[in-house]
Amino acid sequence: MPATPLPEITLEHPQNPEHGDYASSLPLKMGRAARMAPMAIAEMVTELLTQIEGVERVSVAAPGFINFFLTAEWLTRQVDDILSAGEAYGNLDLGQGSKVQLEFVSVNPTGPIHVGHGRGAVLGSVLANVLSVAGYSVEREYYVNDTGNQMDAFYRSLHCRYLQALGRECEMPPDGYQGSYLVELAQEIISENGDAFLAVPPEEAIQEVGKIGLQKTIAAIGADLESLRVSFDVWFSERSLFENNQYERAMALLRDGGYIKEREGAQWFVSTALGEDKDNVLVRSNGIPTYFASDVAYHYNKFLERGLDRVINIWGADHQGHVSRMKAAVSALGIDPERLGIIIAQMVTLSDGKLSKRSGQVITLRHLVEEVGADACRFFLLSRSADSQMDFDLELAKQQSADNPVYYVQYAHARIASIQRLANERNIDCANGDAGLLTTDAELSLIRRMVLLPEVIELVARNLEPHHLPYFAQDLATAFHSFYKQCRVVSDDEALTRARLKLVDAAQIVFAKALGLMGMTAPEHM
RNA sequence: GCGCCCGUAGCUCAGCGGAUAGAGCAUUGGUCUUCGGAACCAAGGGCCGUGGGUUCGAAUCCCUCCGGGCGCGCCA
Known part of the structure; x- marks a missing residue:
C-alpha cells in the first residue's frame, strides 16, 4: 500500500446493531489517496489489528467499513466499574480545572420573567452542571x-404608579412599563412604606422608590428562577462597572488601541476596522x-480583571445582532475571541401566542412552573436544540402529565x-454478585446504553x-x-x-446522574 | 435590502459526511398484569422545502430560490 497521509481516525456507533458496537469508515476515507479498493484496505487493516481488549471480533463490511464487536465480558465488567465509580461515573477531565463562566438569563429587572427566559435559564444551569462534571471550574x-x-424608565414608571396609587395625578412616561406588575409593586411599597415618598422632592423620590422596586424585582426574579431550580453564584451589577472604574479602564484600552473615534459628538467603536x-x-x-x-466593560472585567479562561453567554434570539460586535470588541481588548462563546x-x-415583555397577556415562568412542575418544565425546555x-404548548404540557417523557424516565428510577x-x-446483598452472569440481550443492551453516559457528557460539554x-x-x-x-x-x-441487582444498582447510578445533570429529581416513589 | 436561526413521519422534534433516516405524541393491533401497567411488543406513516454543485458516499458541506422566526437605533 502506498504511503499516504492518514485521515483522522474516527469511530462511530452504527445505528444497526448488526454492524457492531463501533465502526470505522477509515478505509473509505483513504481509498482514493491510497489508490486501493476500500474493501482491500479494510481487510488489510483488520488483519494487522492485534487482539484488542474487550473486542470480541472485528469484521469487514461493504463498501469498506470495519466493525468492532464488544465482548459480553467487557460489557458486564462495566457494571462493576460503574458501581465503584458511583456518583462520579461519567466525570471527565476535559476542562482540567480551567475557569469557565456561564452568564445567562440576565433579564432586565423590570418585571417578572417569562417562559422564553426560562429556556435560557435551564440551558445555562444544565450546561453549568455538565461542565463542572467535565472538569471545569464553573x-x-x-x-x-x-x-x-x-x-x-422603570424608575419613573414605578414612581408614577406610586403616585397614582396614592390618588395623585401622574402621566406614565411614553417609554414606560405599562404592565400591571408595576401597579402591584407600587401597592406593595405603599403597604410597607406608606406615603413617605410624597414628602421628598420628586427626583429624589423617583430614585428612592425605584431602588426599592429594583431590589424587590431582582428578588422576585431570583425566587422565580429558584422555583425552576436555577441558581447563580454571582449577581453582577452593571452599575458597579462604573463605580469601580471598569468602564474607564476598558475604554482606555480601546482608545489606546485606536479603536475609538469621535464623530457627530459621539464616541464610536470602530468595529469596521475589525471587519x-x-x-x-x-x-x-x-x-x-x-x-x-x-x-x-463587563467583558473587560470578566477576562482581564477576573482572569476567566472562558466565558459563555446565553442570549435570546433578539440579541443575535449583538454577537459579532461583542466578539469584535473582545478582540479589540486583546483577547482571543475564541474564548468567548455565545449561545x-x-x-x-x-x-396562545408569542412571548413579549411589555404587551398584554403573557405567561410568566412562575405560572408555568406552578402548572407543569419544575421537572417537566426543565425537561421540555431542554429537549430542543437552542438553534431551533x-x-x-401549555395545554399539552399540562395534560401530558401521564404520558410525559419525564415521567417515563423518572418511573424507571422509581x-x-x-x-x-x-x-x-x-436481605439480599449483591456485593459479591457476579455481573458476568448477565448474558441476555436485554441485559447487555441496557449496559450498552449505560456506558454511553461519558460520551454524552463529553458531547454536551x-x-x-x-x-x-x-x-x-x-x-x-x-x-x-x-x-x-x-x-x-x-x-x-x-x-x-x-x-x-448489581446491574440495577449500576443503572440507578446512571439514571440519577443523568437526571441530576438535568436538574431533575430522581424519585424513589411516584 | 443585509445578517443570524429554522424548514425531516399527522403533530413536536432528534440526527448534521457514511451502511435500510430515528424518537415521543397521535393512529391501529397485540402482550399481560407474581420486583410498581406511569410498562412491554408490533404495524402503518417520509422524493429529509426547491433546484443545482462538491464527494466513492449528502438530511448532513457549498450556491440559488421558496416559506417561517429574530435582528439591523446616539434602545437594551
Whole structure:
C-alpha cells in the first residue's frame, strides 16, 4: 500500500446493531489517496489489528467499513466499574480545572420573567452542571442591568404608579412599563412604606422608590428562577462597572488601541476596522454610555480583571445582532475571541401566542412552573436544540402529565428503587454478585446504553448542547423498561438475582446522574 | 435590502459526511398484569422545502430560490 497521509481516525456507533458496537469508515476515507479498493484496505487493516481488549471480533463490511464487536465480558465488567465509580461515573477531565463562566438569563429587572427566559435559564444551569462534571471550574452569573435608559424608565414608571396609587395625578412616561406588575409593586411599597415618598422632592423620590422596586424585582426574579431550580453564584451589577472604574479602564484600552473615534459628538467603536458592517456608538453625544459600552466593560472585567479562561453567554434570539460586535470588541481588548462563546437560544412560542415583555397577556415562568412542575418544565425546555425555535404548548404540557417523557424516565428510577426495597426486605446483598452472569440481550443492551453516559457528557460539554441529555435519558429508560419486562430481578436463582441487582444498582447510578445533570429529581416513589 | 436561526413521519422534534433516516405524541393491533401497567411488543406513516454543485458516499458541506422566526437605533 502506498504511503499516504492518514485521515483522522474516527469511530462511530452504527445505528444497526448488526454492524457492531463501533465502526470505522477509515478505509473509505483513504481509498482514493491510497489508490486501493476500500474493501482491500479494510481487510488489510483488520488483519494487522492485534487482539484488542474487550473486542470480541472485528469484521469487514461493504463498501469498506470495519466493525468492532464488544465482548459480553467487557460489557458486564462495566457494571462493576460503574458501581465503584458511583456518583462520579461519567466525570471527565476535559476542562482540567480551567475557569469557565456561564452568564445567562440576565433579564432586565423590570418585571417578572417569562417562559422564553426560562429556556435560557435551564440551558445555562444544565450546561453549568455538565461542565463542572467535565472538569471545569464553573461560575454561574446573572448580569443585572441596574442602570441605563430602561432602568430610568422603570424608575419613573414605578414612581408614577406610586403616585397614582396614592390618588395623585401622574402621566406614565411614553417609554414606560405599562404592565400591571408595576401597579402591584407600587401597592406593595405603599403597604410597607406608606406615603413617605410624597414628602421628598420628586427626583429624589423617583430614585428612592425605584431602588426599592429594583431590589424587590431582582428578588422576585431570583425566587422565580429558584422555583425552576436555577441558581447563580454571582449577581453582577452593571452599575458597579462604573463605580469601580471598569468602564474607564476598558475604554482606555480601546482608545489606546485606536479603536475609538469621535464623530457627530459621539464616541464610536470602530468595529469596521475589525471587519464589521458598521461602527457602534459607545458614548452618546449627550455623554451617556450605551449598553454596548457597559458590555465591553463587563467583558473587560470578566477576562482581564477576573482572569476567566472562558466565558459563555446565553442570549435570546433578539440579541443575535449583538454577537459579532461583542466578539469584535473582545478582540479589540486583546483577547482571543475564541474564548468567548455565545449561545443564542431561539424563541419559545406558546400555543396562545408569542412571548413579549411589555404587551398584554403573557405567561410568566412562575405560572408555568406552578402548572407543569419544575421537572417537566426543565425537561421540555431542554429537549430542543437552542438553534431551533420551540413550541411550548401549555395545554399539552399540562395534560401530558401521564404520558410525559419525564415521567417515563423518572418511573424507571422509581422502579429500581422499588426493586431495591424488595431485595432489602429479603436481605439480599449483591456485593459479591457476579455481573458476568448477565448474558441476555436485554441485559447487555441496557449496559450498552449505560456506558454511553461519558460520551454524552463529553458531547454536551464540547458542543455546548445540553439537549442530548434528555434523549439519552429516554433511550436509557427504554432499555431499562425492556429489561425489566424480560428479566425478573429478584428470583429463586440467588446468583442471578445478585448479578441482576448489581446491574440495577449500576443503572440507578446512571439514571440519577443523568437526571441530576438535568436538574431533575430522581424519585424513589411516584 | 443585509445578517443570524429554522424548514425531516399527522403533530413536536432528534440526527448534521457514511451502511435500510430515528424518537415521543397521535393512529391501529397485540402482550399481560407474581420486583410498581406511569410498562412491554408490533404495524402503518417520509422524493429529509426547491433546484443545482462538491464527494466513492449528502438530511448532513457549498450556491440559488421558496416559506417561517429574530435582528439591523446616539434602545437594551
